[in-house]
Amino acid sequence: MNKFLLLIFSFALIGCATTEDKNTVKLFVFDCGDITVSDVSVFSPGVDKGKLKKLTNSCYLIKHPQGNLIWDTGLPDGLAKMKNGKTNGPFHLQVKNTLESQLKELGLTPKDITHLGISHFHFDHTGNANLFTKAQLFIQKAEYKAAFGKNAKKYHFSPDSYSKLDRKMIKVLNGNHDVFGDGIVTIKPAPGHTPGHQVLYLNLPEFGPLVLSGDLYHFTKNRKHKRVPSFNFDKKQTLVSMDKIEKFVKKSKAKFWIQHDKEQNQNIKHSPEYYK
């Protein structure tokens, strides 16, 4: 092959690779902090009283041809400056890698995030929400009323952590929502932990169906025994949601990731690696 043809051929190959890359849906997992709880029985009333447990805190990016969605925003990046972390009630919180730096590693800034999904508005999920002022927020109606109403603190929310979000950019949901209209990224309500808690269902072309379960459970043992944390908004509603989501998982044959489960989290790929 002469040099000219070789050049044309190479450009064509690069062209194909770039187009294919742009059309590929990718899921990236970020490390959004560590949580050590001094008494794990806050998550499992009456069980393992006084036992310490380490949890992880995860955030996710779904790169889709139609936009970039962040699912949960983690503990505040500001904590990375505190070498020994910070104690908040029974929780000790630490951030080693900021969410912003993990986005930067992928060549992204918070302004590139077009869609924002937050499982619920507790501080360990809204920590960096204020970074994503260009994104459309997807929130269930009951969560919206609680988080953006006058009594947000009553629900253990930290309104300062999401005060910069533009109210005009909020899409209030009443049930399931197919974010890009192709069945690949669907938000599903699972209330109880908070008034409008929700989970994310992904149907990735290669990796297949997967549920990112928010705080429906905090670790595997609680899933097995269906234990409801003492601080949940509504116990009965939580149990109904657990039942509903478990039925869905069974039917869709989805994998199930517990976002705070440290042991499970250690066995999944983290950014810059990805699932597709």
Ligand SMILES: [Zn+2]
């Ligand atoms: Zn949480």
